[in-house]
Amino acid sequence: MSSFNIQSAGELGDYLDSCWATWNSSFSKLEVLRTISASISPEYTELKDIVGLEHLLLGLYFDGSEVRSGVVATTTEGETVSSPGLENLNPRAFEYIEFRAASSTNHFLKARYALLLWNAPKPYKNGRFGKFAFDELLAALSIADCVGEAQHDCVEALDTLCALSELFRHRPGEIVHELISRIDARSPFWLGGRVFLAQMVVKYNKLFNKNVADETWLQACANLFEECLASNEFHLCDELGNAAIALAQRNNISPKDWYQRLGQSHEAQAASRLDDESGLAPLELYRLALEHYRHTDDDDAIERVSQRLMELKPKIRLNTVTTKLSNEHAQQLHADIQQNTSQVLSMNSDEIYYYLTASKAVIPSLTQLREQTANEKDSLSAILGTTFMDGNKNTQRGASEPGAAFHQRVMRNYGMNMSFRLLYLRPIFIEGTASGKLSYESLRGYLESSWVSSSLREIDTAGVPLDYSWADLVYPSLREFFLQLGSSLKEGIEPSFVMCLDSLTVKFEGLLRDFARHAGINTTVVGRHDDLREMYVDEILEQPKIQSLFDEDCLVFFKYVFLSSGKNIRNDVAHCFYRHLNQYSLDKMILVICAFLRLAGFEFNSEAVTTA
Structure with a gap:
């Protein structure tokens, strides 16, 4: 069957089931749908309508458990406009979504259709669709390419799973395991993605507070922080450190060790930027290091960084910007x-x-x-x-x-x-x-x-x-x-x-x-x-x-x-x-x-x- 010779809704569904392999990343597939629509003979009006509906549905994306419009733009008059959403659909469209949620053989698509129904207006909205979406998305994640081009898409899928598990109190132990095993590298995952997942632990505090010991998670983050620092991924150190501080404070654990780590990260980054012509970059980074060290008991670090700041100030060189009048x-x-x-x-x-x-x-x-x-x-x-x-x-x-x-x-x-x-x-x-x-x-x-x-x-x-x-x-x-x-x-x-x-x-x-x-x-x-x-x-x-x-x-x-x-x-x-x-x-x-x-x-x- 060729994608250019689709003549029924069943063939369209089979084609989508065979090729869809992501959660939110859909741009290439949307282009295929446009090609399919253009190739359908004019007499197949119903099929054209279904292709158009699929194009709309697959163009939507999920932020946690909520659906968002695929395209948002601002007009020259400053008005915000977006592509059509679920509120624009008629009853027949929701019947089609229910049919596809039940009949599709693709875990990603079944999860998408189900979550669309959870976000739909009544009478279509039902909690069972939210749990069904979780089950299908978790199954899809087990076969997803999370170390290749779709790694960002996997982060978004995990975010949706956390949101649904917290919302419905559904299979929390399994999604917690999925995240923690990636954060501590038991399951292969890219470095930046592991930091994103660590931030999710803070974002979904209710879910993880009941299912993860704080000390266990913080130790996993400490190990991850050392990897980021060794790789000179200073922005990841910053994001991870701030997430760990937030969780430690929320659970009455002293955050001093994390302020110490952030101070070390900014100090190392400042040392790597000493060739900055203006001198502003290392000055600001040492200032941030000092700001973090002041939350610790490390008087030697405070004295060392204060001395570096004093040495750098005379070296500041700023360009002068002038506007000459005619x-x-x-x-x-x-x-x-x-x-x-x-x-x-x-x-x-x-x-x-x-x-x-x-x-x-x-x-x-x-x-x-x-x-x-x-x-x-x-x-x-x-x-x-x-x-x-x-x-x-x-x-x-x-x-x-x-x-x-x-x-x-x-x-x-x-x-x-x-x-x-x-x-x-x-x-x-x-x-x-x-x-x-x-x-x-x-x-x-x-x-x-x-x-x-x-x-x-x-x-x-x-x-x-x-x-x-x-x-x-x-x-x-x-x-x-x-x-x-x-x-x-x-x-x-x-x-x-x-x-x-x-x-x-x-x-x-x-x-x-x-x-x-x-x-x-x-x-x-x-x-x-x-x-x-x-x-x-x-x-x-x-x-x-x-x-x-x-x-x-x-x-x-x-x-x-x-x-x-x-x-x-x-x-x-x-x-x-x-x-x-x-x-x-x-x-x-x-x-x-x-x-x-x-x-x-x-x-x-x-x-x-x-x-x-």
Whole structure:
């Protein structure tokens, strides 16, 4: 019988039974079905319909015990569409599936037809089909080519068997044996597939918890891990180690040994990547090794890897990416900046400071940035993940959760947007200072009516009231800023913003804490050792009442200037990470002053805190 001369449903069934040898891998057979359909004479309409039905059924695939559409695509309008599924079938189609489940002589096909019926709508859905599918698929697995081209297909078949056994509590001992014998290599199976199977033990925890001793399984995984490490299959080590840690923690077994193994794997991988030109690969891998070793008692490993990280940091080399504007666009930008500067400096001093305090042109709009980010097409980095590096060459992995990853993309765009706005703010400060519109005296006059200059009171431990004003604490740094900028403009010398940036940055934290207290917001929390401590800046900014007093754009600006989501100036100043004078830049001073002005732009009264 030739596949090009099929003239009945029985011949079609016999042909499929004779050649089908996989669970989910069906592409080559689907091509044959298309050829068969094209070769059938037009008068055989019923046979053509059956071939079309088989093409639909065999194009579906199974994820565990559930059926999925064979083709899923996204239209140009962003709409997700898929090929027809079981919900599109009529009663005659389900009768045909029942017939084939009973009459087929192919274990794979009998299992497929039965599992389709288990996923079918009522009245066709029945638990006996799920158990029948398990029995047939287990029989098919015994004759499957699990060490050849179909090895991935066998992993998917085992996944379905685990799902069905757990769901129906059906023949669990046999499927557990099938997996464990492959994980520990008693039955031949490829290395990557054995790791996939180990992950299934975690995935189907209910099935394996009752049928496998944890220590037995973990020892099998330990042996498998050594094989992966010896083969330099570091990604398999990572997947296997994380699975073992999850199961150990779930069953109250110490995962320290597995953190130790993952540390060794990342350390070995880092050593193999020392020829990386940028130095980023070994730096990130040693960081991961250190992260894992810290969950162990191996102080020597922690010291060794920490030393390697310290040695690698000076060797980091990153390429610089620049975007050059055309002469026409550069001239347009320059003209726009000049026009904006002229408009702002045409105001009087108080109006300029109020512009810096309250204008929406000074800081980005988070709503607009979210819309912009949402409309961006996903880049390769969004698929592969991202590692961030701060100014001190410390790395941090990008968030994997969709919401957190989106926020990181928003903040990346925020930083670029703020850098663009600094092009407009910089000449306002420079030309404003040169013309005398901006000065320490005029800024002090502007602040005289703010809460920063008002007299505040606190009670000491002896019950004695103490009066103080933040003006005495912040004015010296503002005076130093204008002194340095003015001298630089007049004499052409390099300004030093060290004292003013250090002082005003630290004072901002104190101002924010005092502001919160006077607004009736608690700033004290219980620390890790059950001791009372003051909240950190990020914790204060997350307080609901603080978020009700400031608009979202202002709060995000504070976080961008002072915290790790942006410039992280507060951390870098507090820990003395700025070691070069050019790190104490005019741009950083502008950001801190604008943040200070927005915080100062509130006033206290006897009942509440209100905007000035």
